[in-house]
Amino acid sequence: MSITEFLNLGRQPIANNFIKNGEKELFFNLGASFNDETNLVSLSNFVDKNKLFHDQYAYSSSMSITMKKHFKQIAEIIKKFNPSKILEIGSNDGAFLFNFSPKKAIAVEPCGNFSNLLKKAGYISYTRFWDLNLVNEILSKYGKMDIIYAANCMCHIPEIEESLLAVKNLLNDNGILIFEDPSLEEMIKRGSYDQIYDEHAHIFSILSLNKLLNNNNLEIRKIEKLSVHGGSNRIYATLNKNNFLKKDNSVDKFIKNEELNGLNKLNTFIEFSNKIKKSKIDLISLLDSIKDKNIIGYGATSKSVVVYNYCKIKDNYINYVVDTTPSKQNKLIPGVHIPIIKYTKIKNNINYAFLGAWNYEKEILKKEQDFIKRGGRFITHVPYVRII
């Protein structure tokens, strides 16, 4: 087995740590590595989880209409399975779990600000990280679960083997694990290197998940492609081959496709890395060519924090970043310290907006027709650097 770093994004701050002027920051070296045995792509160095997920955690799912709709839809699918007990790993602000009665649903959420929200709403909510000790406690109190659901959370857990073992121990024989995370295939296709940041301990391919799940007697039954978070996969896995959820042909299709796209070969990732180095040069030269114009950032995403820091884009290029999330407003972009202000309509003197929230491109372009009509333009680096 060999693990090779294929991309180094340099010195980076904690991406979701939007700071006030003068506040101290923690920096680390951000790199991504490929394991040729498990085919898993992971960060070269994991950041202490207590530094990432805490009582001031900024990202709130319910801030986005798209995500609220998304969780309602998957909740409707799950209701058809008629579960009597459901547990969510990483419940955030309850955007998913609030679709179920507190009598049926248990939350696990290490960020106290969110976990307390669920408690207040009458849910059993563990303000804890997902691990074997926690599962033993839940098992002895509530027994096994019919559905274990996790959205954008399994990829956050460095100890992925332990977390899948914990799932296996808590899942009913006829239960279903349903989880969704950003797709490695989409990241490679879109050149969206900003999916690589401190919270994303791994970027999963189906090839790697298949191996990891099989090691814990879990079998993938079905896979769905999702448009959220810049292209994700939703995996349905079960313990028991006789589970009512039968294996459908999506599984083999995904596996064949990923093999065709070389997601089991180091060379694919080295080529990706070369593309990213070019993306950095292209973005800086584009910004240089319009340096005399007024440019803002649109969406203080964690992803954009990676881009700003990797490309060393500061307030010499970007006047300020607008964002709808109250907890990010009047703070600074980590590392490069561009001010974040409350989103209001894009001001008349602004010529360009760098699309930090490129994963909401459609929603944003629709909303900003006035800006576009008066000649305003968006800039993106996905799938390549360009003015939209």
Ligand code: TYD
């Ligand atoms: P998200 O896409 O979840 O990014 P990440 O996972 O990289 O942090 O976050 C979207 C951010 O963009 C969030 O802070 C809200 C902001 N946003 C706006 O300010 N305006 C918008 O119209 C949209 C869609 C998002």
